[in-house]
Amino acid sequence: MCAKPIKQDPRDKVGTTGHNWDGIEELNNPLPRWWLWSFYACIAFALVYSVLYPAWPLIHGATPGILGASTRADVAVEIKRFDDLNAPIKAKLVAADLTAIEKDDGLKSYAMEAGKSIFATNCAPCHGAGAAGVQGKGYPNLLDNDWLYGGSIDAIHTTITHGVRNTVDPDARNVGIVMPAWSDKATGAMADAATTKLNDEQVGQVVNYVLKISGQTADEAKATAGAQIFADNCAACHGADGKGNRDMGAPNLTDAIWLYGGSEATLTQTISYGRAGVMPTWGYAPQGSAPRLSEDQIRAVAVYVHSLGGGE
Numbered sequence: 598m599c600a601k602p603i604k605q606d607p608r609d610k611v612g613t614t615g616h617n618w619d620g621i622e623e624l625n626n627p628l629p630r631w632w633l634w635s636f637y638a639c640i641a642f643a644l645v646y647s648v649l650y651p652a653w654p655l656i657h658g659a660t661p662g663i664l665g666a667s668t669r670a671d672v673a674v675e676i677k678r679f680d681d682l683n684a685p686i687k688a689k690l691v692a693a694d695l696t697a698i699e700k701d702d703g704l705k706s707y708a709m710e711a712g713k714s715i716f717a718t719n720c721a722p723c724h725g726a727g728a729a730g731v732q733g734k735g736y737p738n739l740l741d742n743d744w745l746y747g748g749s750i751d752a753i754h755t756t757i758t759h760g761v762r763n764t765v766d767p768d769a770r771n772v773g774i775v776m777p778a779w780s781d782k783a784t785g786a787m788a789d790a791a792t793t794k795l796n797d798e799q800v801g802q803v804v805n806y807v808l809k810i811s812g813q814t815a816d817e818a819k820a821t822a823g824a825q826i827f828a829d830n831c832a833a834c835h836g837a838d839g840k841g842n843r844d845m846g847a848p849n850l851t852d853a854i855w856l857y858g859g860s861e862a863t864l865t866q867t868i869s870y871g872r873a874g875v876m877p878t879w880g881y882a883p884q885g886s887a888p889r890l891s892e893d894q895i896r897a898v899a900v901y902v903h904s905l906g907g908g909e
């Protein structure tokens with residue numbers, strides 16, 4: 598009978614790494630040659646790439662690479678290319694009468710698409726992606742017909758261009774005009790704007806009068822007393838009937854639309870301590886700087902906002 602051949606232990610041929618786990622040894626097999634050469638090729642490619650293209654970060658930038666490649670420059674070239682292609686229609690948009698833009702199908706189509714993009718980038722953070730505003734935060738809903746300064750396309754264009762109460766644009770709406778703090782407990786600049794001070798009882802009476810004229814539940818006796826206080830102190834801006842004054846940006850107090858809320862608690866806060874919302878200027882910039890939006894962009898977003906359903 599022939600003896601069976603003795604099977605060679607793999608460890609005798611390749612050896613082990615010396616690692617041992619519970620009696621299990623790790624063979625020291627060499628890496629596959631194809632994998633090893635692929636690894637070396639990757640290293641060579643990385644070295645060549647880092648020489649040719651921007652790669653290594655430095656304190657004030659990165660190594661530029663001998664080819665001078667720049668993805669930022671590539672994007673700038675593409676942006677300029679599209680700007681050049683759109684230059685004729687942009688010029689036409691700037692030259693057109695604002696009220697005539699929506700009657701020109703081609704011009705309106707361009708303005709709507711451009712305006713939607715501009716709105717999403719610049720306006721949506723405050724007015725919301727759907728332009729419904731942020732209730733109670735002072736960001737107006739642009740979908741309704743309640744406009745502090747008017748909802749015509751001309752009025753919208755002016756508001757976007759100059760903003761409201763900002764300290765940059767001298768033509769901003771309501772520069773120096775705020776809803777003052779009327780409470781005798783208020784302090785600071787808002788309180789200094791009021792010539793008359795009201796105690797807590799008087800504030801409560803005015804609040805109930807506003808609740809009454811806005812169709813809400815109110816204390817009749819307090820509302821009656823508040824009517825005279827309103828006439829003496831509030832009617833100058835909000836009108837004798839409380840329906841507001843667009844020249845001053847004073848809101849209509851007889852409807853159910855409120856920038857900061859129309860509850861008794863919120864009205865008490867508003868009357869006691871005042872409000873002074875600010876909208877930035879988008880079309881004005883100090884000498885030597887560029888405005889946030891160009892005239893064609895402002896016109897495009899004005900057309901878009903006017904088309905949302907709340908424009909007048």
